[in-house]
Amino acid sequence: MNTRAITRSALAAVGVVGVAVSMSACSLLGGQVATAEVGECTQIADLQSDEITEIPTVDCSEEHDAQFFHKFDLPDGDFPGNDGVQTAAEEGCMSEFENFVGTPYQESALFGNFIAPTQETWDQANDREVLCIVYLNDGTTTTESFEGSGL
Template sequence: MNRPARTALTLAALVGLTGTLAACGGDVLALEVGDCVNQSDLQDTEVSSVTTLECSEPHDAEIFGAVTHDDGDFPGEDEVKSEAQEGCITRFEEFVGVPYVESEIYFSTLSPSEQSWNQADDRTSLCIILAEEKMTGSLEGANR
């Protein structure tokens, strides 16, 4: 069975941002594996800021992996998204504990746009678990 990830997102142009997260919201380039967020911050096709939460607080999305793309010219949106999805599928099993095709959990990716690639030297796609309901804690090792 081939289970696609949910809609992939693109990082907005982020020229001049410091990479510092603020309590009310922060630079999406500063997100790291282990950060918890809410899907409502990720609903636009281009995302430039997001509020991180302690994973002990209610949230419905969690960064579970990062895929680093090769340096060079922007390979195109389709190629970046394809590389991100392939990398995230591998990282999904490592994080959740079961292969993605067997899991009840979905994920999405947050990938560089051509503009953030060229202007912010962004080469990282993030893998984001999407929960159907708010949760507290992490889905690491959930085995479902």
């Protein structure tokens, strides 16, 4: 079974540091991996399981605490290792955080997160996609988009 890792990013005093959590997305039919579109909303708790076969989304006018804000592909080639994927994902996601939210990450009330390829999905499903997530980490929800929110 192909799995995709999800890694939570947190701001450290000198920069962004990733902290691994136990979430992954299993492959779907035909060797495709679970994905979502930029702008779609979700519940971060719906992504917190050992394995998921789809990434559940909700209309952003419904209660949610997370939103997909950017996605990009890592360069082809050999798997860069977990640390290499994490570094590239953090850099790629955080570079777009302010463009989406309207506030620099360091000043935001929101947190960053991402779903990234694992060695298995890289090799077996040609998975290169990083999916960036912005979310509330205080137990609250919203019925608004985080895009341009300035939170």
